[in-house]
Amino acid sequence: MLGEDALCPFCGVQFRLRWEHTREYRREKELERERRLARQSKLWLQWSIAAAVVVIVALIIMIAIAASH
Numbered sequence: 001m002l003g004e005d006a007l008c009p010f011c012g013v014q015f016r017l018r019w020e021h022t023r024e025y026r027r028e029k030e031l032e033r034e035r036r037l038a039r040q041s042k043l044w045l046q047w048s049i050a051a052a053v054v055v056i057v058a059l060i061i062m063i064a065i066a067a068s069h
Contacts, residue, residue, distance in 0.1 A: 003016070003018070005017075
């Protein structure tokens with residue numbers, strides 16, 4: 001019945017049944033949003049680990065240079 005006009009059984013107002021207003025559509029959008037947030041979270045975690053590795057390597061190099069002098 002999607003795309004067709006319907007009458008509200010309570011108030012008699014006519015409206016069009018749209019896919020965007022279904023529970024399935026909202027559930028699909030919510031799952032898509034959760035997957036997107038999970039991907040973004042994973043990406044931020046990877047970037048923060050990479051930054052931490054760079055900082056640790058830089059500290060080790062500075063310590064090695066200071067110890068050699």
